[in-house]
Amino acid sequence: MTVQKLYAGAKLREIRNRLGLTQKDFAAKLGVSLPYLNQMENNNRPVSTTVVLSLAMEFGVDVTELSTGDAERLVSDMREALADPVFADTAPPMADLRLTASNAPGLARAFLELHRRYRQTHERLASLDEALGRADAAAPSSPWDEVRDFFHYCDNYIDAVDRAAERFGTSADAARDVADAAIAALKAHGIDVETADMPGLRQFDPARRVLTLSSRMAPETRRFQLLLQVALVQQNALLEATLDLARFQSDTARDIAKIGLANYFAGAALMPYTRFLEAAQDTRHDLELLGSRFGASIEQVAHRLSTMQRPGAKGIPFFFVRVDQAGTITKRHSATRLQFARFGGACPLWNVHRAFETPGHFLRQLAETPDGVRYISLARDVSKPGGSYGAPVRRYAISLGCEVRHADMLVYADTLDTTKASAFEPIGISCRICERKNCHQRSVPPLERQLTIDADTRGVLPYEVG
Template identity: 75%
Template sequence: MATQKLYAGAKLREMRGRLGLTQKLFADKLSVSLPYLNQMENNHRPVSAGVVLALAQEFGLDVTELTVGESERLVSDMKEALADPVFGAANPPLADLRLAASNAPALARAFLDLHRAYRQTHERLASLDEALGREDAALRPSPWEEVRDFFHYCDNYLDAVDRAAEHFVTGPQGRRDVIQVAREALERRGISLHFSDTGAMRRYDPVAKRLDVSARSSEPTQRFQLLHQVALITQNDLLDATLDLARFHTPEAREIAKIGLANYFAGAALLPYRTFLDAAGSTRHDLERLADLFGASIEQVAHRLSTLQRPGAKGIPFFFVRVDQAGTITKRHSATRLQFARFGGACPLWNVHQAFETPGRFLRQLAETPDGVRYLCLSRDVSKPGGSFHAPTRRYAIGLGCEVQHAGALVYSDGLDLKGRFEPIGISCRICERPDCHQRSVPPLERRLRVNPDRRDVLPYEILG
């Protein structure tokens, strides 16, 4: 399998600007000629292995920053957008998309914003009472989409919030009991904490200065909800400053994002960065053992593993996803090259869909995406009881995975033949390039079809090159 060339011109220019170096000085430190550096910065040449090594030795660069980041997500998002029938036969080569993402990321994001606005126009036209008769009907992303994209392009890692959460629960002797720390923080502000049957998972009365957390919820949920409210009360200035930098278009988006930031703080406090990173390594990323060690749920542990992207102290790059029983993605994040479709469900060949059939078990899958990248994928069902007979139970499946070169650091690789067969999976049928998939629901939009009425195979059409 051919090694993918590394084009990282924008990253090189950004780093040189941050260091305050001229091209000549930067080239000297990297032991390359000035024309060669110029070509690399403009993506006319790939970054060589020698330059990567020099960046690590001279400047302490975490080389994973060159390979996984905004460019890969932009390429994936643009490829999906260009599969829309509105673009007709337009099918820019992958090299052009990578060039745009690396050299003109602002233009690429503007293109995605424009396509999103186009889609929303069609959605509004499908509901005339929404599309017509409203003077304020402007073309903008929904608040939910805007917040989702904010976390997506932050790599789902927010350094200031993460460090504040870590500091909040860590004392001179190490990690402290989160409930005790939270109770003390509330008491200093005259707020009383009660575990009671309120009918809601969490309810705060700012006038009475009383916080109620549901006694019917599981202990991991109680801790998370308690820390969420503590974040809103004790970290409000930090959360607002982060929101100011994001510059959301609507008050609704800002309010949704604030909930997301409080959730982020809660997860980072429940699973503080360095302590959790060390425990993940020592347990070989055993989700059940980590859940027991930190009093967290398996879903909380899996999601946290996908956020360990602190510069200089990164964990294994994971992807994390949660789907409902209809196959709709309700949470998604990837620090790997695998980027989920922004719209619609996940590939039906992916083992995350089988988790509902085997409750309480981890499923393992060795999978390969159309770009030739191989992954170790885990999936498991998660149930969220309502706490009473009449309360509904919410059921999801979570997926967690990493590229196969990291598989040895996971207990889940034990007994697997990592050089054996890898199952082919895709991202979304409409952008998947596999011509012979037996689970294909729709043909790829960028490929021509041939229909033979006198022949029927698994698919009723043949996908042409």
């Protein structure tokens, strides 16, 4: 078996900068020469076993950091961006993308940001051209996408916020009742909590110092909203410091991200990291048991499982996604090699779309992506009633999954034959970048492939993919 060499220059530089060391001092502590360290940081040499051991022993570094950085995400995102027809004649080979992701991740992110803004401008201009008969207006940037990418490249794990939430969630008061602990924390800041029949979930009046919660919401939603308000009041300094480090490009993006961090705190306080990780392993990741134990909804539990990436105490790397009835992705995160499409919907062969057909039931699927990686995927609907007759119902479906090598740690894998190749359904990311030639559910041709059109022959598709 060939042992894959570890090239992790960007991550090595990141660790050195985090420790505040010069190359000379870092090399001395690692027991290597300065030129050798320089070559490793520039990916001219692989990271040696001696260096890996020194990082762990000398600095206490979680060595999995070296192989679980942003490279796979960056390669996937660049590949999708380069599938745009504008790059039809200039798209670089995959080897170049991997080199860029490993050696120049900053450049890769800058390219992705540039392409994102190009797409926004292009789509905005097309819309204006249709509506106004002209195409010369500039498109605003998308703060929402900027925030989504922030969490995406943080591995959906924010250490300082997570640990602060864990301290709150494991306090004596929270151990008895987390909702009462949240109310007490708000009371300490001069905030009273009231309940009213209202269409929304939460309304805070800063002048009256009153938080009003809807009487229609489920108990788990009420707990979450109380903890979210605790984050905004009690942890404001921490949230602001985290936002300062993120350096968002607009106040709107910063405001959206602050709500995202408050939501993160609420989920992490409701399900404190260490206790939740132990419970997840004990129950073999049974979402219903975990929801009952922590007073959380199935969606909250699934989302929390996708954040369990604390260095030195990582859980299973999960992907998590939520889609609406049109197939549009409304939440997405992946700590696995599976990366979701940044634009458009998900693969129609994925079981998450069938969850709407079987409300209240879990669907299991063994799936294989075009790169040959196999996954186990769990899907379920998470419809949210409006709380009264005639109130609109929000309907979503969620999917949680991981690579099949972790199947023995999941209760949902029981009775599934993960050794049988034919048990795995072929799925993709999205049609426009999927390489499968004979998919019966393909909606559009792949952008990176040549098509053959034969008027005298009709197969599954009206064209053949080269």
